[in-house]
Amino acid sequence: MDMPVTNFENGYFGANPQNVRDAYTHANRTIQEQNSWFLRNAYEEHITDVRARLAEAVGCSVEEIAITRGATEALQALIGGYNKLKPGDAVAYADLDYDSMQYAMKWLKDRRGVDVIATAIPEPATYQNVIDHYTKLLRGNPRITLLLLTHISHRTGLKLPIAEISRMAAQHGVDTIVDTAHSWGHVDFSVRDLESPFVGFNLHKWIGAPLGCGFLYIKKDRLPDIDRHFADEDHDADDVRSRIHTGTANSANYLAVPAALDFHRAVGASNKFARLQYLRDRWVHQVLDVSNLTIMTPEDRRMYGALTSFRIDGNTTRERSVAITDYLTKAWGIFTVRRGGVTNGEVIRVTPALYNTPQDSDRLARALRAAARRF
Template identity: 45%
Template sequence: MDLSRRTILAAAGAAPAVGGMALAADARADDEAYWARVATLFDPPPPGVIQLENGYFGAMARSTRAAFERNILRVNRETSIYARDAYVADLEAVRARCAKLLQVDAEEIAFTRGGTESMVTLIGGYNRLKPGDAVLYADLDYDSMKTSMAALERVRGVRVVRIDLPEPASRQNLIDAYERALSANPDVRLMLLTHLSNRTGLVPPVKEIVALAKARGVDVLLDSGHALGQTEFTLRDLGVEFAGLGLHKWIGAPVGVGVVYIRKDRIPDIDVSILEAPGNPRIDARVHTGTVNFAAMLTVPDAIAAHEAIGLAPKARRLRYLRDRWAEAIRGHPGVEVLTPPDPALHAGITSFRLTGRTSMDDNRALRARLFERYRIFTIERAGVAKGCCIRVSPSFVNTAAQMDALTAALRDLAKA
């Protein structure tokens, strides 16, 4: 099935048709026949495996993969003839396409090799801290970001405040947790906030927490690595001035493409890379990755086109439906703890669980192995949650209800052991 640029760039208001199939903006999340047809736009996972670890990186649509292969061939054939000339203009077109996706200005984004590099650019480059200030992060933040925030004590001379987010979580107790932390630490000037936790899938009330921080003179660095392509939001609506995002998770770009966003009036607050000349006002000067994967960058518009053809809203609904299919079915079952609350505003597709009392990393590595060896269900263990390690379940929108039911049955079985 060919997902060509002509078929996916349909006229406004018209549902795109792909390979004779209409991609419906109002597709029902529980229409298994429809989503089975969507699944044919992608290469299938290995036979006999239920792939529920789609959070590492996302599969490219067949059309995106084909475009990537064409771009590899071109770059490999033309080498520096292309890279030193036509690529410059082509990259600006890619940047414009990505800015349109994010609903920001093109001069407010720069490409990185992933969400981690985007966030480290912001954390390490933020230059408004002085000795005696404090910075804040939480247990559910990503490992590399927590390490970077902690390093600010050494490199900026600041105090580091770490908090544990409530479990079970609610909209209000999450807001209260940040409010208490900021009230108790009025010297905090910079705060890390994860939009969608890679550990548990928790989505905090970002807009309210950002507003709370701003009212106290605290800048927020938003880690949106998992949120982009999985949830519906705009950075402007959230009131965010600094964010890191990834394109190879839920947008389906080739591995190795991320984006850093800095609102244009705040670009000077992030240091120019030591590899660039001082004083450069462009956001690009904040990131210096050396030679990039030209073909991966060129394929970003194709990935965005495939993503938009399927539709963010239908994808988001489908991911929540698949998550609810297992998480709400097993919630309350003796011996199983579901770590993300049922409130749909506080989760997307990712949710983690643990078996009661099995909180060590060794426990959860063994549990992950049993899920795969006995039931052929592939997941991943996660550490760093205050109340103990867990297993993360991250379905793709092309997983099936039957696969989620298989997970539920497996968990009921494992809880007896």
């Protein structure tokens, strides 16, 4: 069915390519027809192959990843299971981190008896002031033991220099947990490039797998630093799969992951990233001269991809953000989404996908010029 609007809210989840839809349909039919016989026999071989494909694609060993129902579940297991904390230690996160991950970090106060430090990424952000922000944070708070980092923020689209921050954190004896929900499949990188021992991945955003797929990564020699998930005994203590236990999940989703990886490889990670940056630049560069409209990512190609947010001066509340998104939808047929949680006020998120056209970006630019005059 055709969309009634031009969709610039592709950050929620990614539309499945046709080969993924076909793979999911086939897997679901097989499961329904063969029922428990399939899941108790052939499924194990299939899911082992899925893990192997994921490990190869992300650049690690299969012993370092476990499949989850998304990045949120993966990161909650890593944050809650991190066992090197003791009372009096501190953990830190930033305003641009995902809400559920912030909650998990704050929960460590009760779970581990630590202090929780909330920080705000500088506005406007630059490569250097982001590095300076984390340098000051780590030097000024020597009790920090764990730092949450988000590769690409779901709020503003800011892409952090994760490797540089992770190396700096390690020099201060601080571990990092990295949220790549919005980056893998969007940005061309391997898990080793992040230089972090603990990473949560999503598969239903930029890789294009069915909803409810992700995985976690634990560097092999760091497995003991994450507790077994609710004292799981289905797998041995030295098996990474004991760090997450989800029960019976939608198995057809996972069996369609290889098709999503096939599509991603066929397009090419660097080609995909270039296309997404092009679509982003196409609308952003047409509104940079609008005096009362602020683009929330810097014009530094190291620090953004597809996802970029904007703010119209004086419109920092939820009510005003909703008014702007409603106007874009009703007057221009363009679907965007508001994002709260940014320290200096709400923003409107714009996220193109591969199927968006340059003409879509042009129409968005015209709509934003009109919105800036109206609001």
